[in-house]
């Protein structure tokens with residue numbers, strides 16, 4: 001009989017920095033997760049606003065085998081982020097950048113390259129050789145269509161944490177109703193397709 005040992009389930013993890021449930025940010029993120037789930041991925045949608053998150057304290061030293069010294073609500077998710085196959089970072093644009101909820105999470109990932117002292121007296125940002133992961137960015141803003149600062153934050157975050165950018169969805173609109181993207185089924189379908197494609201391209205463990 002053939003060895004039927006099953007392969008480990010692949011995972012997609014979304015950090016959603018919107019405080020509004022069923023907002024456009026939320027709905028687009030759900031579609032991406034659903035697309036990956038159609039390809040057999042396990043998904044987790046983390047609403048950062050629901051968590052009690054300590055801002056980065058710039059400790060200045062490596063937390064050793066952990067990804068942070070502080071074991072608050074975000075802490076277990078940092079480890080899931082290090083171990084997922086696809087990471088989604090979704091944020092509304094607030095004052096030209098990502099939301100405060102998103103930025104709290106971003107800063108707390110500073111120890112994905114921990115500052116480490118060596119016998120020579122040098123200090124360097126160590127490479128943790130984390131698993132390869134694909135990244136998807138979702139940004140939602142108003143009609144001004146100024147996304148460059150928010151985009152730079154999330155792209156820089158992915159580089160720092162060893163995530164390879166797979167795709168991005170930038171949605172600008174002039175509506176004042178919650179979840180305005182519901183009227184843009186084409187974009188929601190695109191989001192689902194990005195989830196599916198990312199799942200098919202996900203790098204093996």
Ligand SMILES: Cc1cc2nc3c(=O)[nH]c(=O)nc-3n(C[C@H](O)[C@H](O)[C@H](O)COP(=O)(O)O)c2cc1C
Pocket residue numbers: 018020023024025026091092093094095096097140141142143144145146178179180
């Ligand atoms: C505090 C705050 C600041 C905002 N700043 C900007 C901004 O700088 N640029 C912009 O295009 N939209 C800005 N907006 C509008 C939001 O980006 C817009 O409402 C977007 O749809 C929010 O995403 P959501 O619909 O997923 O909640 C701001 C909204 C809030 C609440």
